[in-house]
Amino acid sequence: MLALSLLGLLALSTPAVAGDVFVHYMGQGLKAESAAGDVAKAVAMGVDAFALNIGQPDPTWSVESTQRLFNATKGTKLKIFFSLDLYATNDPERFRKTINTYIKHPNYYTAGPSNLPMLSTFSNGNGWTATSWNKFRDSLDSKTYFVPMFDQLPNYYTNPDAFWSSWKTGVDGVFTWEQAWPGRSNTHQNVSTDLDASLMRKAHSNSKAYMTGLSTFQYKHWDGSHWYRSGDVVMPEKMTQLLALSNTAGSRPDFIQIQSWNDAGEGHYIGPLRHEGLDEKQLVYANQNDHPHEGWQPLFASFIAAWKANAKDASQMRTPAGSRTFVVGAMWHREFLATSSCAGTDGRPEGAGAAVDTINWAVVLNDGVAGTYYVQVWSGGSLISKEKLLPGLNYRAVRGIKTGEQHVQVVDAAGKPIIEGGKQTKGILANPTGNICTYNYQVAGLV
Ligand SMILES: *[C@@H]1O[C@H](CO)[C@@H](O)[C@H](O)[C@H]1NC(C)=O
Numbered sequence: 001m002l003a004l005s006l007l008g009l010l011a012l013s014t015p016a017v018a019g020d021v022f023v024h025y026m027g028q029g030l031k032a033e034s035a036a037g038d039v040a041k042a043v044a045m046g047v048d049a050f051a052l053n054i055g056q057p058d059p060t061w062s063v064e065s066t067q068r069l070f071n072a073t074k075g076t077k078l079k080i081f082f083s084l085d086l087y088a089t090n091d092p093e094r095f096r097k098t099i100n101t102y103i104k105h106p107n108y109y110t111a112g113p114s115n116l117p118m119l120s121t122f123s124n125g126n127g128w129t130a131t132s133w134n135k136f137r138d139s140l141d142s143k144t145y146f147v148p149m150f151d152q153l154p155n156y157y158t159n160p161d162a163f164w165s166s167w168k169t170g171v172d173g174v175f176t177w178e179q180a181w182p183g184r185s186n187t188h189q190n191v192s193t194d195l196d197a198s199l200m201r202k203a204h205s206n207s208k209a210y211m212t213g214l215s216t217f218q219y220k221h222w223d224g225s226h227w228y229r230s231g232d233v234v235m236p237e238k239m240t241q242l243l244a245l246s247n248t249a250g251s252r253p254d255f256i257q258i259q260s261w262n263d264a265g266e267g268h269y270i271g272p273l274r275h276e277g278l279d280e281k282q283l284v285y286a287n288q289n290d291h292p293h294e295g296w297q298p299l300f301a302s303f304i305a306a307w308k309a310n311a312k313d314a315s316q317m318r319t320p321a322g323s324r325t326f327v328v329g330a331m332w333h334r335e336f337l338a339t340s341s342c343a344g345t346d347g348r349p350e351g352a353g354a355a356v357d358t359i360n361w362a363v364v365l366n367d368g369v370a371g372t373y374y375v376q377v378w379s380g381g382s383l384i385s386k387e388k389l390l391p392g393l394n395y396r397a398v399r400g401i402k403t404g405e406q407h408v409q410v411v412d413a414a415g416k417p418i419i420e421g422g423k424q425t426k427g428i429l430a431n432p433t434g435n436i437c438t439y440n441y442q443v444a445g446l447v
């Protein structure tokens with residue numbers, strides 16, 4: 001009994017880790033200057049590595065873009081590791097050549113007690129067992145640190161003990177993708193780290209690492225799928241919950257993966273969209289001119305810095321290094337109301353009932369700044385909300401919106417704007433124009 005509980009204690013007190021933060025990066029056709037631009041932006045945000053999603057290892061565009069990305073990391077702090085897309089290519093063997101080409105690259109990301117090249121996955125690969133993965137990994141040119149996304153495998157959520165008895169010998173950690181968003185539903189849902197906390201405890205008690213996802217929202221219009229999950233303030237809410245896990249769950253995930261940098265088939269991208277590698281059909285619902293999402297980046301930079309400094313509360317978030325002033329933020333909204341007609345288009349997405357009509361904002365205010373500051377939300381020409389800011393991360397989904405221009409300002413006590421944004425977005429229309437009923441967000445940085 002005593003020996004057992006002592007073991008449990010030892011296993012639970014896994015050594016503190018750096019808490020590296022990654023971004024899921026979709027492999028796509030990519031110009032060299034786009035690769036260089038993405039690497040520079042990720043470095044500026046404090047990202048440690050791109051989790052490079054390789055869906056098709058063989059086509060020339062894929063081989064060349066992978067090379068361009070690795071080339072672009074040379075001499076920078078940014079690393080890359082592979083996220084083998086087993087949903088697109090179910091056979092890990094097909095990735096052998098790509099893995100071996102880069103696994104010893106100076107910018108290939110390494111981690112774990114033996115500092116080995118990290119290998120991850122998107123999806124789980126049908127029919128592969130701990131034994132077959134071990135055999136595959138043993139045959140690569142280097143040993144690897146394997147933290148796959150296996151959250152769709154049997155028992156992952158429902159019977160973690162059974163999951164771990166199948167997988168303990170085959171993985172170094174696990175990655176939970178789906179908890180980045182609330183569940184799929186036709187009514188509004190909030191995001192939660194409750195499952196992360198229990199999955200993390202189980203992983204840690206098996207002396208394995210735990211990685212979880214952080215995302216903005218989910219709107220997918222691609223590949224025969226068209227669906228939406230509650231978005232609004234999911235991103236700042238999960239940031240708050242993740243920072244609090246050290247207190248609420250007694251430890252925190254070893255790694256965070258932001259979902260995603262550039263997945264234009266879905267709406268959650270935070271990087272610039274590089275049109276040269278995107279399909280025309282993707283660009284209809286997500287393109288850099290109509291739906292830029294980079295306004296979110298300062299919030300991620302602020303979160304990453306706080307996370308890496310072991311902050312335990314979102315009130316400890318600060319403006320990123322190099323910020324113009326003592327406050328940063330963003331606002332975002334859909335282009336039309338939940339009641340708008342999507343007649344003449346391909347209709348509302350599945351889960352559209354979860355959409356609420358809100359102007360969403362998140363703002364980070366530095367501590368110890370003299371004066372009192374407020375966020376004002378203007379919708380269709382009316383001031384619909386004014387709230388006082390506290391130090392650290394503040395956020396709100398403001399209801400009562402009207403069609404027309406949407407504008408968010410941080411103002412001082414005299415009403416003078418410090419930062420603001422929104423006038424550059426399309427505003428909110430009564431009905432979708434043309435044939436497009438997109439639930440993708442308009443995002444504006446407050447500058
Ligand atoms: C990557 O860099 C190498 C060495 O400079 C160069 O030979 C190669 O052409 C580059 N690859 C691409 C796809 O640009």
Ligand SMILES: *[C@@H]1O[C@H](CO)[C@@H](O)[C@H](O)[C@H]1NC(C)=O
Nearest residue numbers: 182187188189190191237397
């Ligand atoms: C979601 O969170 C909001 C704000 O905390 C709360 O008012 C609402 O009841 C929650 N909704 C659900 C479905 O839990």
